[in-house]
Amino acid sequence: MKRIFILGFILLLTMSCKAQTIVPVEKAIDYRRAGEGIPDNTYLKDANNLFAKYVGTWKGSYGGKNYTLYITKTTSKFETVTRDRLLIRYLITSNNGTVLENTQNMPDTNPYVVKGSYFSKDLTAYALNFSGKKSQCGNAGTVFIHIENTAKNLMAFGFEPDKIMISEDSCPGFKVADLTFPKDGLMLTKQ
Numbered sequence: 638m639k640r641i642f643i644l645g646f647i648l649l650l651t652m653s654c655k656a657q658t659i660v661p662v663e664k665a666i667d668y669r670r671a672g673e674g675i676p677d678n679t680y681l682k683d684a685n686n687l688f689a690k691y692v693g694t695w696k697g698s699y700g701g702k703n704y705t706l707y708i709t710k711t712t713s714k715f716e717t718v719t720r721d722r723l724l725i726r727y728l729i730t731s732n733n734g735t736v737l738e739n740t741q742n743m744p745d746t747n748p749y750v751v752k753g754s755y756f757s758k759d760l761t762a763y764a765l766n767f768s769g770k771k772s773q774c775g776n777a778g779t780v781f782i783h784i785e786n787t788a789k790n791l792m793a794f795g796f797e798p799d800k801i802m803i804s805e806d807s808c809p810g811f812k813v814a815d816l817t818f819p820k821d822g823l824m825l826t827k828q
Contacts, residue, residue, distance in 0.1 A: 681722075682720075695708065696826055703729070775808075
């Protein structure tokens with residue numbers, strides 16, 4: 638009788654557990670377009686190793702500033718959804734070496750760390766969410782990265798600021814914040 642009870646309990650426990658569904662990260666755009674969110678117990682996994690070409694250190698210059706991006710792949714869980722994604726930490730210096738921004742040692746959860754979101758439908762670009770200093774004054778938006786050549790050592794980096802309304806309370810004089818990244822784009826070389 639005791640064996641039957643234990644076996645029945647294990648069977649009931651097994652049936653009540655929901656299996657995790659593994660979905661390739663490139664399908665995240667489909668959930669975004671559908672507008673219904675990602676289903677519970679989903680793992681958006683880099684099953685096809687699409688992130689590998691982006692991971693590493695990238696350098697470029699624009700407008701008198703030097704940009705060094707440190708791109709890593711991470712796995713995180715939020716509520717019932719697990720996802721692989723890219724994170725970008727950055728070091729921005731002036732041409733004379735003065736450090737302007739540095740997020741190298743910030744934890745993954747820091748709002749200034751750029752966090753991956755989804756691939757474009759044709760898999761040519763990856764979109765990430767950015768929220769910088771004075772984000773409430775316009776220094777926030779979407780970063781797009783794209784490998785430009787077959788050698789996979791040249792990357793285009795684009796930044797599209799969010800279109801937001803700013804207030805006098807958070808942005809005195811309705812002054813829009815200086816942007817961390819150039820809107821005109823940036824070319825980076827893998828180190």
